[in-house]
Amino acid sequence: MKIQSVRGMNDVLPADSSAWQHVHAVAAQVFAAYGYGELRLPVVERTELFKRAVGEVTDVVEKEMYSFEDRGGERLSLRPELTAGVIRAGIEHGILFNQQQRIWCTGPVFRYERPQAGRYRQFHQLDVEAFGIATPDADVEIIAIAAQLWKRLGMSGFQLQINTLGTLPSRAAHRAALIDYLLQHEAALDEDAKRRLHTNPLRVLDSKVPATQAIVEGAPSLLDYLDEPSIAHFDAVKAGLEALGIAYVINPRLVRGLDYYTHTVFEWVTDQLGAQGTVCAGGRYDGLVEQLGGPKTTGVGFGLGIERLILLMAVQQVPVVSNQPQVYICRFGAEAERVALRLSETLRDQLPGLRLVLNAGGGSLKSQLKRADGCGARLALIIGDDEAAAGAVQVKSLRGEGEAFTCSLTELAAELSRRLAL
RNA sequence: GUGGGCGUAGCUCAGUUGGUUAGAGCUCUGGAUUGUGAUUCCAGAGGUCGUGGGUUCGAGUCCCAUCGUCCACCCCA
Incomplete structure (x- = not known):
């Protein structure tokens, strides 16, 4: 009986690995160019970490984590994302307290999903995080790093979508208005939307069901509920991007699947990868460090899917540094x-x-x-x-x-x- | 988790209404006189037809299960 690889977990063969080496080399160079230091983390963390960081009612934690008990009875999980581990390590080693930290991290992450092109059960991310900088210039810097990476890899055709989730009071006011509005149209909503209406109403805005989309068109926009600090922060981010000549579009329906975001959220998307168009996504998460038991520390960062990036490089026929014999x-x-x-x-x-x-x-x-x-x-x-x-x-x-x-x-x-x- | 497509040599695929020793191209190996590649010609190697059951005199071809893969949904990177 032939033993096959585990579903959704792929081998990278020698013929393909030069693209990976190229991405890693260019990324490491770019991150260093902005003063970011590499953090290397274990693949396994306590399950509790992800429940608290990502959110207990998210799909990622509820149905996609590889969780198990080790022989000593500890509840452990293969990491489904990198940010939680970065913060855990940052708190543990006291490097987040009262200081700026620029950190990047890479490695495999695991989600139990149905595989398809650009979506795997073991996949790899590049993660970049800036801690301890509350001002919007950090948001701009994080986005600029991604833009710089595209430039140095010779890639094009991305659309940068941005949005703001605002401060917590802004979000609460909008959430209340949104639930109110959706309840009025509940009968016309699809089943998923009805279910999410109470657990995560923001996610309804992202629905692809036509009938629901029609209702969403008239839903109260978060932008109308933003308070002064939220608006000022978002305006400064936009001004920074404009100063750098980085084109963007505002997508008021852009919400993140992980619960920890506040203020700026963004995605770099492409229409060249079928259904999996998001190559890089991130945002600000000012409450997360505290939520994980650390000192009050702001954070902003992104995660980038390496498989999707490499898929896109192949589509765009981006040249890769060869490691063939000379x-x-x-x-x-x-x-x-x-x-x-x-x-x-x-x-x-x-x-x-x-x-x-x-x-x-x-x-x-x-x-x-x-x-x-x-x-x-x-x-x-x-x-x-x-x-x-x-x-x-x-x-x-x-x-x-x-x-x-x-x-x-x-x-x-x-x-x-x-x-x-x- | 839901729906659908596909699994035949290392790779890309063909295999006719189920019928004898399963084919092609590329790759690989060797050769076309003694030591010169990528073109040409010749020869050879390589497959328990994803796996396990079942139907049948007989299954790559039909049925079931299972694993993998692809696409969409869902979710997300």
């Missing part, structure tokens, strides 16, 4: 094989950036050259006993970059360095 050594004859073996290590010592494959497993020169071509190398180095005796190798271009020529072993490193721009 040079392949063909060798035959007992003495030449020994010379080539030593040569390969010498070259790696001399040119640390060189990606070099030494032929192994024998084979005719013809088949060795086929392997050289197949692996994507630009150059083949050919060493038979003739070359070995002469202390030289034949350098052959596999990509139509000039004729083959003989090069002495002493000059080889310099020659490769020049040709490959190492």
